[in-house]
Amino acid sequence: MQFHPEKCRIPDEPNRPFISSEEIWDYINNTKSTPERVHEIIQKSLDKNRLTMEETAVLVNTTDPALVEEIKEGARELKRRIYGNRIVLFAPLYVGNYCVNNCVYCGFRSSNKEQVRTTLTDEELIRNVEALEDDGQKRLILVYGESPKYSPEYIAHTVKVTYATKKGKGSIRRVNINAAPLDVEGFRVVKEAGIGTYQIFQETYCPEIYNEYHPINTKKGDYNYRLTAMDRAQEAGIDDNGLGILFGLYDWRYEVLAMIRHTNHLEACFNVGPHTISFPRIKDASGLNIDKKYFVDDDTFETASRKSTAAPTCRLATTNTTTRKRKRTATSRRTKTCTASSSRSVTIVLWATSSTSSSTTTSSRASAPPATVWVARANTSWNSVCRASSSATAPRMPS
Numbered sequence: 402m403q404f405h406p407e408k409c410r411i412p413d414e415p416n417r418p419f420i421s422s423e424e425i426w427d428y429i430n431n432t433k434s435t436p437e438r439v440h441e442i443i444q445k446s447l448d449k450n451r452l453t454m455e456e457t458a459v460l461v462n463t464t465d466p467a468l469v470e471e472i473k474e475g476a477r478e479l480k481r482r483i484y485g486n487r488i489v490l491f492a493p494l495y496v497g498n499y500c501v502n503n504c505v506y507c508g509f510r511s512s513n514k515e516q517v518r519t520t521l522t523d524e525e526l527i528r529n530v531e532a533l534e535d536d537g538q539k540r541l542i543l544v545y546g547e548s549p550k551y552s553p554e555y556i557a558h559t560v561k562v563t564y565a566t567k568k569g570k571g572s573i574r575r576v577n578i579n580a581a582p583l584d585v586e587g588f589r590v591v592k593e594a595g596i597g598t599y600q601i602f603q604e605t606y607c608p609e610i611y612n613e614y615h616p617i618n619t620k621k622g623d624y625n626y627r628l629t630a631m632d633r634a635q636e637a638g639i640d641d642n643g644l645g646i647l648f649g650l651y652d653w654r655y656e657v658l659a660m661i662r663h664t665n666h667l668e669a670c671f672n673v674g675p676h677t678i679s680f681p682r683i684k685d686a687s688g689l690n691i692d693k694k695y696f697v698d699d700d701t702f703e704t705a706s707r708k709s710t711a712a713p714t715c716r717l718a719t720t721n722t723t724t725r726k727r728k729r730t731a732t733s734r735r736t737k738t739c740t741a742s743s744s745r746s747v748t749i750v751l752w753a754t755s756s757t758s759s760s761t762t763t764s765s766r767a768s769a770p771p772a773t774v775w776v777a778r779a780n781t782s783w784n785s786v787c788r789a790s791s792s793a794t795a796p797r798m799p800s
């Protein structure tokens with residue numbers, strides 16, 4: 402598939418920052434939502450065309466309840482047309498929670514001295530993978546904090562151990578990773594291990610808010626290094642990437658547009674958009690000391706997720722412990738066994754657009770037959786790694 406990316410205020414070049422906050426706010430502040438425009442844009446999305454920044458801004462500016470409902474229904478219809486009712490599960494497996502960073506909202510932050518730190522040994526990793534295979538899981542995402550312990554070689558090792566672990570007829574077909582941004586050489590090392598999707602969330606695309614929550618003297622404090630991580634991954638040959646934002650840190654409308662801007666950047670530079678885009682949402686917890694004015698309520702959360710119809714060729718993910726009833730029902734039907742084993746479950750729903758094969762390129766993904774809806778629940782390793790997170794904020798998906 403050949404993408405036709407927009408020309409934006411900061412020209413797209415590989416490894417160069419591309420976010421202009423002024424441009425994003427101009428779209429939000431100067432775009433009006435009318436019924437005619439909304440209908441036109443819904444139809445464009447139903448025809449499986451990616452929306453422009455301006456069209457996305459029309460959707461995020463829509464407040465009329467009837468029109469919002471039409472947008473949601475359009476998104477449901479798009480999902481039905483592409484994915485039907487098929488569901489695929491994947492499970493996050495937390496390998497370690499050592500972290501040199503100090504993200505204000507995260508229980509794994511280095512200043513949280515009450516956090517017990519754990520890295521699974523190979524034996525523990527194998528036991529966890531076997532338990533997941535017993536649950537019938539076929540796809541995992543391995544998650545790591547940011548620490549010298551979790552070098553590219555170590556990550557590659559854990560990926561290989563996971564693939565090699567087979568119990569009975571069980572096996573893991575696809576190992577995705579969620580790890581700190583690497584340099585090009587590091588990305589080459591993890592690619593060699595045969596990873597599926599490399600996932601990293603920007604958390605917030607607003608540079609000022611980013612600096613507020615990610616202290617500048619930490620590794621994660623470098624906004625641009627994180628922003629260009631996917632460019633380095635592409636340079637290393639990893640064309641299967643997952644973007645994400647953490648709703649609740651900043652204005653959700655800005656974040657949605659910024660993530661579409663990121664999608665545009667990848668398409669412009671590499672002719673490959675993200676494989677997934679994710680929407681975790683921060684919620685109140687003991688010890689959480691952040692400004693709550695940007696928190697997103699359930700209705701807005703659902704609406705914001707559905708406005709991501711702007712990128713119909715991406716799998717969309719929501720991470721939330723209070724997903725709406727319709728999704729919960731689908732999830733519980735397919736995850737009976739894991740639900741019983743996890744008291745800290747997280748639900749991730751990914752709307753897939755195409756084949757789940759780890760070897761498909763985005764070009765083929767975009768034109769391949771529609772396939773799946775993905776749902777994942779946290780598993781026993783989440784409990785292992787997080788078992789002593791009694792104080793401060795709830796642990797979240799690291800890095």
Ligand code: SF4
Nearest residue numbers: 500504507510799800
């Ligand atoms: S969000 Fe990730 S990088 Fe930040 S403190 Fe938590 S584990 Fe570390």
